[in-house]
Structures are given as C-alpha cells and as structure tokens.
Amino acid sequence: MYDIRPHEIAVPIPAPDDARLYFIGRIHTPWNDRKDCPRQGRTDGPECRIEIFEPWVPALQGIEDYESVEVLYWLNKARRDLIVQNPSHSERTYGTFALRSPVRPNPIGTVLAKLISVDGPNLIVRGLDCLNGTPLIDLKPDRCAFSPKAPPKP
Amino acid sequence: MYDIRPHEIAVPIPAPDDARLYFIGRIHTPWNDRKDCPRQGRTDGPECRIEIFEPWVPALQGIEDYESVEVLYWLNKARRDLIVQNPSHSERTYGTFALRSPVRPNPIGTVLAKLISVDGPNLIVRGLDCLNGTPLIDLKPDRCAFSPKAPPKP
Numbered sequence: 001m002y003d004i005r006p007h008e009i010a011v012p013i014p015a016p017d018d019a020r021l022y023f024i025g026r027i028h029t030p031w032n033d034r035k036d037c038p039r040q041g042r043t044d045g046p047e048c049r050i051e052i053f054e055p056w057v058p059a060l061q062g063i064e065d066y067e068s069v070e071v072l073y074w075l076n077k078a079r080r081d082l083i084v085q086n087p088s089h090s091e092r093t094y095g096t097f098a099l100r101s102p103v104r105p106n107p108i109g110t111v112l113a114k115l116i117s118v119d120g121p122n123l124i125v126r127g128l129d130c131l132n133g134t135p136l137i138d139l140k141p142d143r144c145a146f147s148p149k150a151p152p153k154p
Numbered sequence: 155m156y157d158i159r160p161h162e163i164a165v166p167i168p169a170p171d172d173a174r175l176y177f178i179g180r181i182h183t184p185w186n187d188r189k190d191c192p193r194q195g196r197t198d199g200p201e202c203r204i205e206i207f208e209p210w211v212p213a214l215q216g217i218e219d220y221e222s223v224e225v226l227y228w229l230n231k232a233r234r235d236l237i238v239q240n241p242s243h244s245e246r247t248y249g250t251f252a253l254r255s256p257v258r259p260n261p262i263g264t265v266l267a268k269l270i271s272v273d274g275p276n277l278i279v280r281g282l283d284c285l286n287g288t289p290l291i292d293l294k295p296d297r298c299a300f301s302p303k304a305p306p307k308p
Contacts, residue, residue: 022167059238098217
C-alpha cells in the first residue's frame with residue numbers, strides 16, 4: 001500500500017459499490033516491482049503480452065485491423081482515498097484528477113498501445129507501463145483510427 | 155435494454171464482482187434518448203457539464219491547466235454479454251473489442267474532451283457523446299499533454 005506523503009489529503013470513503021467489473025484478461029510485462037515500471041509507456045518500449053480470458057476471446061475478431069488499441073486496466077494495488085497528491089515530493093501538490101497517478105477513486109489506467117500481433121487469446125503490444133499481472137478490463141480500437149461501423153445518424 | 159440482432163453472439167456470464175467502482179460525478183448533456191446521441195463526440199459539439207460529487211471536488215485542483223481531459227464514464231444501460239456484434243445491420247459482424255460500442259463486458263466509455271472552464275464542482279467541456287445523466291468514473295489530463303510530475307526514473 002502506498003503511504004501518504006507530506007501535504008497529501010485523504011478522505012474517508014465508503015466501500016465502493018456503484019458498479020462492478022469483470023477482469024477479462026491479464027497483462028504480462030517485464031516489471032514485477034512498482035519501482036521498475038516506467039512512468040509512461042513508450043511505443044518503442046518492450047513487447048508485452050495481453051492475455052484474454054474465456055469467454056471473451058471471440059470478441060477479438062477484427063482487432064487485428066488496428067495499429068493501435070486503447071487498453072484499460074485495473075491498478076489493483078493503488079489506494080483510492082487521496083484527493084490531493086504530492087508526486088515523489090515535487091515542489092507542489094496536485095489534485096488527483098490533474099494527475100495520471102494510479103492513486104485515484106477508481107484506479108483505472110488507460111494507455112494507447114501499438115498492436116504488434118494477435119495469436120489466439122494473446123495480443124503482443126508495445127507501449128505499456130504497468131506491473132506484470134495487472135488485470136485487464138477493456139480493449140478498444142484507438143478512437144482516432146476508429147470510424148463507426150453503423151451509418152451516420154440523420 | 156439493447157436487443158440482440160441477427161448474427162450477434164451472446165455468452166452466459168456470471169454476475170461481475172472482480173472489482174467495484176464509485177460514481178464520482180454525473181455528466182449533463184443535451185441528449186436524453188440514446189437515438190439522439192452522436193456516434194462520436196466532436197470538439198465543436200455542444201457544451202456539456204461534468205458535475206463532480208463530494209468528497210472528490212478538491213481533486214480537481216490543477217486540472218484547469220489542461221486544454222483537454224480524458225473522461226471515463228459508465229454506460230449503465232448497455233448489456234454486457236455480447237462477444238460479436240452487428241452494428242446497425244452493417245454488412246459484417248465485429249468482435250466487441252474491435253468496436254467502440256457501449257455494449258461490452260465492462261461498459262466504460264472514454265473520450266478526450268476539450269476543457270472550456272472549471273467553476274467549483276463543475277467542468278464545462280465539448281466533445282462528449284453520452285446520454286444526459288451518465289455516471290462519471292474518472293477524469294485525467296490528456297496523456298499527450300501530461301508530463302509526469304515526479305522526476306524520471308534512473
């Protein structure tokens with residue numbers, strides 16, 4: 001658990017239960033300790049593997065048409081009660097929503113990853129920065145490359 | 155509830171409970187019926203209001219420094235069990251992860267919105283496409299404009 005730093009502000013919060021998630025897969029990266037993770041993924045970073053669990057594997061059909069995919073994952077080790085943070089003792093504090101820190105009320109990370117290949121339930125990608133074993137919650141085509149498949153509305 | 159279309163595939167799934175979410179706010183848009191929502195938000199679209207709930211309002215500190223913010227929201231009316239979809243009777247089917255459809259195992263929408271102004275618990279933005287009243291689950295600085303506030307790792 002991340003400890004609180006000087007000038008950080010935590011708030012009392014109830015247990016969350018407004019909505020519930022499925023873990024639909026698992027992300028395999030070279031980083032087994034938080035201190036080893038890069039602060040931001042780079043598309044020239046190492047290849048990582050995204051494993052999709054059943055029954056979701058057929059939902060990958062067509063994803064190979066995209067050069068980049070948006071990956072949503074669950075930062076299951078992050079505390080959720082900080083509203084103001086002090087990133088590694090920087091000179092000032094920031095509100096949680098002005099940071100991309102894993103510490104946030106709903107610890108969801110998003111990244112745009114470069115899609116290298118798809119093989120059955122596995123995607124090989126570059127550009128991730130999360131811990132090995134991180135739970136996957138969604139995959140979408142890059143919004144910039146995606147055109148709606150249904151006709152425009154009148 | 156969205157009905158299933160020809161050639162779509164639904165799978166039996168248990169109730170989700172791998173992780174739980176807070177609704178941290180609510181999104182106010184001009185669209186009260188799904189058929190009126192644009193298929194994709196546009197930064198020249200109408201101004202919309204994102205309302206943050208307590209105790210999270212102080213977590214906005216510093217967000218006004220960004221021209222665009224990533225908005226994550228919960229598509230609470232979408233079914234979650236389709237793995238293959240047929241977008242408005244298009245000519246072929248697509249896997250759910252090759253679409254940005256609201257119908258997905260974890261119905262989380264993401265959009266990059268243009269930040270117009272911040273006033274207390276309210277943000278005025280452009281570029282949304284969701285229904286009026288949609289629950290908010292996260293706000294982050296645009297990843298392209300954001301630099302980590304902590305020093306680079308050695």
